[in-house]
Amino acid sequence: MRLLVVEDEARLGRALKRGLVADGFTVDLAPDGVSGLNAARDGQYDAVLLDVMLPGLSGYEVVKRLRAEDNWVPVMMVSAKDGPYDQADGLDYGADDYLTKPFDYVVLLARLRALLRRQSDPRPPVLTSGDVRLDPATREVTVAGGAVALSPREYELLEFFLRHGDRVVTKIELLDRVWDARGVGYDPNTVEVYVGYLRRKLGPGVIDTVRGAGYRLAR
Amino acid sequence: MRLLVVEDEARLGRALKRGLVADGFTVDLAPDGVSGLNAARDGQYDAVLLDVMLPGLSGYEVVKRLRAEDNWVPVMMVSAKDGPYDQADGLDYGADDYLTKPFDYVVLLARLRALLRRQSDPRPPVLTSGDVRLDPATREVTVAGGAVALSPREYELLEFFLRHGDRVVTKIELLDRVWDARGVGYDPNTVEVYVGYLRRKLGPGVIDTVRGAGYRLAR
């Protein structure tokens, strides 16, 4: 279980990490909103512990942006405020639970475990096309029920195809969105290579080539 | 934003409606599958919330029939079942998302908004003339429902005709716009050749020759 703790008070952060590591979690620390957001975007965490009062980007903002990007990692908000409106705010923005400082470590642990247990609830929808299934929550991909192992890049590419399913996607667009936001510095041939990898693993008849334009999911 | 809620449990239906109205949606209720299907057919809804267990016609059936009728309104299925197979079934039948009872209202709202956001992905309108259909998003071309494969140049030419087809288009203009912006260095005969290709693939009676002036779409 991998956790991300976003907390600007260094002492509290270290203490949390020490405790959670002792309880069997792998813990990464982020000291402010921006670095926390970027870390959470990687999508490798099972849950995020998120302070509300953060320098730069507030915890509200972080969870709001994550949800806007279809990132449904379980988020527990932690704040010194304790009014009912604050709680409602946090939950509205997409947090899954809310804890007020000062809190008891045992309580935190219990709520965290409950959060992880019921993680299966706020799950992003499974993406499908034909007999290809991709579960963004678990990053599992199956073809006709059989599991398929994809490298990170292959996974991102397939997910992009599934999200922009039936329309034609150009190689340039893929380089922009799957590779680098800059999109420059990469050869469109790279896309061809990775489409080739995907076809080899998923079988033919999943990704169509539209000559002169790009690629499209087969229907 | 207009929503259709198909739910036979009157209490849950009313509660959902109350919440959604408070969040700014316009909500219609349908108490069973048949009336839900008929309401959804009107095509005036931005999304449909569809219970699986319904008297008369199940939610599976409803979404299946809608899709069979080329109605692609976003559908979120709601069910008490939560096995993985049920999810797969719902998605296979054409639902866009799946929620299991009991669900948290905040989660429903977030997923609903994500669904609407995803759907509002602006799509260029489909171009048609007679029984020729060209979809700029998918780059698919059909004649009387049958798919036709076009080369890039043929596709560009047809798209230009469909966009400016109601008037006469000269060969020089086509060389300018479809071929090279410079328009020089090409033989007007090239246009004749490609119009020939298109006629062969689309059948006669699609592109008229206006002798001495150019071409025009038949109407």
Added chain:
DNA sequence: CGGGGCGCTGTGAGTCCGCTGAGAACCTGT
């Protein structure tokens, strides 16, 4: 009815595009 010009089409050569195998550079965990 005859002629000229415009448009149509079959042929073929050169070019372009996308696919693939091989391999270098890099990262990661052991």
Added chain:
DNA sequence: ACAGGTTCTCAGCGGACTCACAGCGCCCCG
């Protein structure tokens, strides 16, 4: 340090595509 996996580049191949050319048919004119 090493092994395995991953990312990306490169070069070559095969097929699709583009376009010029030239001959033919047809339309419209006198």
